[in-house]
Amino acid sequence: MxxxxxxxxxxxxxxxxxxxxxxxxxxxxxxxxxxxxxxxxxxxxxxxxxxxxxxxxxxxxxxxxxxxxxxxxxxxxLADKIDVNDEQKRTSEIDKVNAKSGIAPVKVDDDIFYLVKEGIKYSKQTGGTKDITIGPITSLWHIGFPDARKPSQNEIDERLPLINYKNVELDEQNKTIYLEKKGMELDLGGIAKGFIADEVGKVFKENGVxxxxxxxxxxxxxxxxxxxxxxxxxxxxxxxxxxxxxxxxxxxxxxxxxxxxxxxxxxxxxxxxxxxxxxxxxxxxxxxxxxxxxxxxxxxxxxxxxxxxxxxxxxxxxxxxxxxxxxxxxxxxxxxxxxxxxxxxxxxxxxxxxxxxxxx
Missing domain, CATH: 3.10.520.10 (ApbE-like domains)
Structure with missing residues (x-):
């Protein structure tokens, strides 16, 4: 090493x-x-x-x-559970939640439930100026990727009504997440790396680092x-x-x-x-x-x-x-x-x- x-x-x-x-x-x-x-x-x-x-x-x-x-x-x-940027596989837990938007709740593991719950907490604290349901917009622009582009105003206007963290339904008992409107998308990019860093820190401490x-x-x-x-x-x-x-x-x-x-x-x-x-x-x-x-x-x-x-x-x-x-x-x-x-x-x-x- x-x-x-x-x-x-x-x-x-x-x-x-x-x-x-x-x-x-x-x-x-x-x-x-x-x-x-x-x-x-x-x-x-x-x-x-x-x-x-x-x-x-x-x-x-x-x-x-x-x-x-x-x-x-x-x-x-954690990356496998969270990542929504793999256009071919679309197998992360967040992908599955997004795919079922407006259709049905999706059961997720404790890590993802906690992460989405934290995302809603910060969305509430800002009064919605930060919103974890910004996914329809970030995926439209796709900045940071080869296919990034500036969308038309009509495209943006069509997606804005899908953004509202208040339309995320969490079931604590069953650990399910439901996006109430068809086309809604979670984007956890604003908190995912921080959560993963903390989890790695826990692994280190548990192993005497x-x-x-x-x-x-x-x-x-x-x-x-x-x-x-x-x-x-x-x-x-x-x-x-x-x-x-x-x-x-x-x-x-x-x-x-x-x-x-x-x-x-x-x-x-x-x-x-x-x-x-x-x-x-x-x-x-x-x-x-x-x-x-x-x-x-x-x-x-x-x-x-x-x-x-x-x-x-x-x-x-x-x-x-x-x-x-x-x-x-x-x-x-x-x-x-x-x-x-x-x-x-x-x-x-x-x-x-x-x-x-x-x-x-």
């Missing part, structure tokens, strides 16, 4: 792990912590292309190399302290520059960092770029003042759900929205290169690029 250096670059360029932080005054504590955890000098690393993205798992605990395969087994297991990096195409989950003790040094990507160019950094440990932005997946038509984050009310990508937003939270599904939810609201309302969630912080980057942070990051986040300014 190939080992890599501590410097970690993230495939979806949402965040970067620059280095391990550690104060000199904590040297003795850190050395003890590292001895107790019995960490390798560099991580066991494995990378695969799954769910349309690069998935990289890193484990720093000595003798835990085989746990990487267990982590990937869990990723593949104390220090790891779980990277699902930019959804980052840090487990434990850095190998040197103390915090990881997390860099936030400059959304206007090539990958691995950061605008700022902050120290974190045992946290998830998830970013939503307009700069990774988009379709360009007649000189105009259309990104992949859609407004359920218009059927077009959100057009507001945000270039990117990063959410720092304990669980990755929280970061996933709230990142796209915050993006849907713009910077001012997005900041207020995140401030209302205990234990969650956010970094917003505006299209005019200003950076806005929630109150819990003041004195913690450090702007490192001269091209950006802190907003009020």
């Amino acid at each position: 190939k080992k890599s250096k501590l410097l970690v670059s993230i495939a979806a360029c949402s965040v970067l792990l620059l280095s391990a932080c550690g104060e000199n005054s904590q040297a003795t504590k850190n050395e003890t912590s590292q001895t107790e955890r019995d960490l390798a000098s560099s991580p066991y690393t494995k990378t695969e292309f799954l769910m349309g993205t690069v998935v990289t798992l890193k484990i720093y605990d000595k003798g835990k190399e085989d746990v990487l395969d267990k982590g990937f087994d869990r990723v593949r297991d 104390t220090t790891s990096i779980i990277d699902l195409g930019g959804n980052i989950l840090l487990q434990g302290e850095s190998p040197k003790g103390g915090d990881w040094n997390v860099g936030i990507q400059d959304p206007f520059s090539p990958r691995n160019t950061i605008l700022g950094k902050l120290p974190e440990q045992d946290k998830s960092i998830v970013t939503s932005g307009i700069y990774e997946r988009y379709l360009e038509v007649d000189g105009k770029k259309y990104h992949h984050l859609f407004d359920p009310k218009t059927g077009y990508p959100f057009d507001n003042d945000i270039a990117g937003v990063s959410i720092i939270s304990k669980k990755s599904i929280t970061g996933d759900g709230l990142s796209s939810a915050a993006f849907s609201k713009g910077i001012k309302e997005g900041l207020q929205f995140i401030e209302s969630h205990k234990g969650v912080e956010a970094i917003f980057v505006s299209k005019d290169k200003k950076v806005y942070i929630t109150s819990g990051l003041k004195g913690k986040f450090e702007l490192t690029s001269d091209e950006f300014k802190m907003g009020n």
Whole structure:
């Protein structure tokens, strides 16, 4: 198994792990912590292309190399249940729910029932600006795939009435999901990677892993302290520059960092770029003042759900929205290169690029 250096670059360029932080005054504590955890000098690393993205798992605990395969087994297991992008097979549990829209409820396993229930929760929290039934629109544009196109207004208008999370019926007792209107489609892209990252984290902990990096195409989950003790040094990507160019950094440990932005997946038509984050009310990508937003939270599904939810609201309302969630912080980057942070990051986040300014 190939080992890599501590410097970690993230495939979806949402965040970067620059280095391990550690104060000199904590040297003795850190050395003890590292001895107790019995960490390798560099991580066991494995990378695969799954769910349309690069998935990289890193484990720093000595003798835990085989746990990487267990982590990937869990990723593949969940991806098979969730993935709706395989046009040939159409065999995922979400595919089956979508195929039976307006016809009959579909029994699903506990993982999928929980995921859809969480998706509805975040849809409710945003008042519908984020909606897990956006599938008819995302499949119409299909941004990020070879057949992506800008649909006609008539096509969009025909599908907008199908989008309403309130028309998803969940049966807790029988674990069934029913989409009440024919043609409705669930799209769990806004929370699926976060859920999968959390599940891989559970697998790692159950197998005695104390220090790891779980990277699902930019959804980052840090487990434990850095190998040197103390915090990881997390860099936030400059959304206007090539990958691995950061605008700022902050120290974190045992946290998830998830970013939503307009700069990774988009379709360009007649000189105009259309990104992949859609407004359920218009059927077009959100057009507001945000270039990117990063959410720092304990669980990755929280970061996933709230990142796209915050993006849907713009910077001012997005900041207020995140401030209302205990234990969650956010970094917003505006299209005019200003950076806005929630109150819990003041004195913690450090702007490192001269091209950006802190907003009020």
